[in-house]
Amino acid sequence: MEDNNTKIIEIHDVSKVYTIGGEEVKALDHVNLTIDKGEFVSIVGPSGSGKTTLMNIIGCLDVADEGEYLLDGQPIGKYSEKELARIRNKKLGFIFQSFNLISKMTAEENVELPLIYQRVPMSERKKRVKEALKRVELDNRSKHKPNELSGGQQQRVAIARALATDPTLILADEPTGNLDSKTGIEIMNLFNELHKSGNTIVLITHNIDIATQAKRRVHIKDGQAMEVN
Amino acid sequence: MVFQSIKMAWKAILSSKMRSFLTMLGIIIGVVALVVLVSIATSATSSVTDQISSLGNNMLTAAISDDKGDPLTLAELNELIEYQEFEMAAPYGQSSVTAKYEYNNSNAAIYGTTAAYYDIQGKELASGRFLKTADVENNSYVAVISASVAEDLLETTDVIGKTISLNGTKFQIVGLLAEDDSLTVSAMNSGMEIYIPFTTAARLSDTFSDVSSFYITAANEENLDLAEAALTRYLLSRFGNDDEAFTIVNQTTIQEAMASVTNTMAIMLGGIAAISLLVGGIGIMNIMLVSVTERTREIGIRKAIGAEPRSIMFQFLIEALMVSLMGCIIGIAFSWIIIKIAAVVAGDAMTFSLSYGVVMIAVTFSLAIGVIFGIYPARKAAKKRPIDALRYDG
Numbered sequence: 001m002e003d004n005n006t007k008i009i010e011i012h013d014v015s016k017v018y019t020i021g022g023e024e025v026k027a028l029d030h031v032n033l034t035i036d037k038g039e040f041v042s043i044v045g046p047s048g049s050g051k052t053t054l055m056n057i058i059g060c061l062d063v064a065d066e067g068e069y070l071l072d073g074q075p076i077g078k079y080s081e082k083e084l085a086r087i088r089n090k091k092l093g094f095i096f097q098s099f100n101l102i103s104k105m106t107a108e109e110n111v112e113l114p115l116i117y118q119r120v121p122m123s124e125r126k127k128r129v130k131e132a133l134k135r136v137e138l139d140n141r142s143k144h145k146p147n148e149l150s151g152g153q154q155q156r157v158a159i160a161r162a163l164a165t166d167p168t169l170i171l172a173d174e175p176t177g178n179l180d181s182k183t184g185i186e187i188m189n190l191f192n193e194l195h196k197s198g199n200t201i202v203l204i205t206h207n208i209d210i211a212t213q214a215k216r217r218v219h220i221k222d223g224q225a226m227e228v229n
Numbered sequence: 230m231v232f233q234s235i236k237m238a239w240k241a242i243l244s245s246k247m248r249s250f251l252t253m254l255g256i257i258i259g260v261v262a263l264v265v266l267v268s269i270a271t272s273a274t275s276s277v278t279d280q281i282s283s284l285g286n287n288m289l290t291a292a293i294s295d296d297k298g299d300p301l302t303l304a305e306l307n308e309l310i311e312y313q314e315f316e317m318a319a320p321y322g323q324s325s326v327t328a329k330y331e332y333n334n335s336n337a338a339i340y341g342t343t344a345a346y347y348d349i350q351g352k353e354l355a356s357g358r359f360l361k362t363a364d365v366e367n368n369s370y371v372a373v374i375s376a377s378v379a380e381d382l383l384e385t386t387d388v389i390g391k392t393i394s395l396n397g398t399k400f401q402i403v404g405l406l407a408e409d410d411s412l413t414v415s416a417m418n419s420g421m422e423i424y425i426p427f428t429t430a431a432r433l434s435d436t437f438s439d440v441s442s443f444y445i446t447a448a449n450e451e452n453l454d455l456a457e458a459a460l461t462r463y464l465l466s467r468f469g470n471d472d473e474a475f476t477i478v479n480q481t482t483i484q485e486a487m488a489s490v491t492n493t494m495a496i497m498l499g500g501i502a503a504i505s506l507l508v509g510g511i512g513i514m515n516i517m518l519v520s521v522t523e524r525t526r527e528i529g530i531r532k533a534i535g536a537e538p539r540s541i542m543f544q545f546l547i548e549a550l551m552v553s554l555m556g557c558i559i560g561i562a563f564s565w566i567i568i569k570i571a572a573v574v575a576g577d578a579m580t581f582s583l584s585y586g587v588v589m590i591a592v593t594f595s596l597a598i599g600v601i602f603g604i605y606p607a608r609k610a611a612k613k614r615p616i617d618a619l620r621y622d623g
Binding site: 017062086089101114165 | 240328533534536538539584615616
């Protein structure tokens with residue numbers, strides 16, 4: 001645990017305050033959280049608990065008002081939009097509840113997009129897109145557009161997109177929330193596989209059943225994080 | 230990155246073809262208006278100046294308005310060309326007559342002049358001959374007619390030797406001029422022209438009794454100013470140093486004045502057309518703003534997976550640029566077709582051609598419009614915060 005390289009996420013005393021209608025709401029109140037490489041952690045909490053805010057901060061979509069956040073040993077705080085975009089691009093893989101695929105693009109193109117922003121050369125891109133789609137067993141659907149795919153398939157494309165850049169951390173926000181329970185289980189199995197092959201996964205959910213599939217659970221309530229054993 | 234942006238922009242344009250086309254239409258119309266109007270105006274300029282210069286750049290036109298009771302005579306005109314500054318001179322008087330041939334009647338313009346007129350004005354004959362010095366000396370009743378007179382009055386081109394009557398006096402036709410569809414002629418008197426010896430004309434009508442206006446050519450083109458000075462000196466001494474008794478018009482001056490008039494017109498038309506191009510640009514901005522709002526979620530996704538603000542800005546800017554450039558290219562293609570059609574319709578009277586200068590202006594202008602009106606929506610897209618954009622339900 002002394003080795004910094006094994007810690008993917010270090011959150012020290014992070015707070016975030018929103019002002020809604022002139023009233024201050026503490027979304028996060030001095031949260032502390034450390035996640036090691038290769039862990040599969042679920043963050044559970046009811047809506048309004050601050051888990052989305054935490055996810056935004058972990059995902060470098062937002063920055064904390066107070067406290068310190070180190071991603072892969074790198075302090076995130078005083079970065080410009082451009083630098084945050086680079087960090088998201090290289091270190092993070094997002095999986096959203098509503099899949100968030102670009103509807104005008106084929107599965108292949110959606111998976112390719114983060115690699116384009118990474119300026120990966122064309123031949124290398126094609127190779128990695130193919131590998132990523134194969135990993136989610138969708139290599140036969142690569143030319144399909146999102147609306148020609150089922151929900152489960154769309155989410156698998158999103159997972160392939162997150163995997164394509166080989167990120168340090170996979171961040172999933174309610175990945176099964178828009179799927180039926182059977183497809184949800186399939187997706188969770190996929191996450192378990194990814195975990196076994198060494199990926200670090202943070203899963204955000206309000207669903208206890210889903211959360212229990214992770215090795216470690218963190219509960220968020222009123223802007224405070226606690227370990228659940 | 231630029232290549233990727235172009236690819237993305239192309240996809241975005243294709244994904245809403247109708248909207249893209251309507252947006253382009255503003256630019257297309259603007260470009261067509263600009264290119265066609267300016268091309269036609271410049272073609273007209275060059276046609277007019279060509280025709281004026283075909284009349285010869287070494288010609289002066291003199292008109293005497295106040296002869297002080299002592300009019301200039303043909304003999305004096307002939308003395309004048311003995312000066313080394315001058316080459317040829319031809320008096321001209323114009324009047325209209327009723328021309329008659331068999332049972333046909335027609336109004337025509339008659340010109341009383343001399344043999345030199347033919348060379349000074351650069352006329353061409355279809356058949357027969359022009360007036361000769363002997364005709365002038367002998368007060369012959371001969372006439373040279375234009376092609377329109379042959380066509381309308383005699384209804385044949387075989388006119389040599391036939392007799393027509395002008396205001397009741399009989400004239401024998403000795404020459405037929407070649408068809409001349411130049412603007413200056415047809416605009417003035419629908420081409421119905423009859424040339425008779427100056428001396429004969431003087432007998433026919435009081436208008437021609439003396440030389441009140443004449444053409445004179447300089448010995449060479451370079452010395453036109455010298456010739457003008459010499460003619461001014463001569464006429465001043467002839468008419469008691471009254472510089473208001475006569476006017477001298479230099480051919481080059483006319484040409485320059487015409488060119489400046491048509492140039493001003495081209496600039497004015499171009500300016501009006503440029504306004505419609507500007508309106509097209511506002512159309513692009515409008516649609517790009519709508520597009521940015523519609524694609525808020527897409528922008529959020531792109532940002533979440535690592536698109537830098539600059540990439541997003543480029544994407545939308547290139548899209549705006551492509552719309553304006555495609556509109557410009559289509560507009561130029563249309564303009565080319567319209568000008569080809571105009572050239573066919575106008576026939577030989579005018580040569581219409583696409584003015585490459587204005588094509589370059591149109592391209593530059595369209596690019597500028599793409600950038601100017603694209604940059605605001607593009608910046609707006611680039612500035613969207615990813616969390617807000619992802620949450621947007623559009």
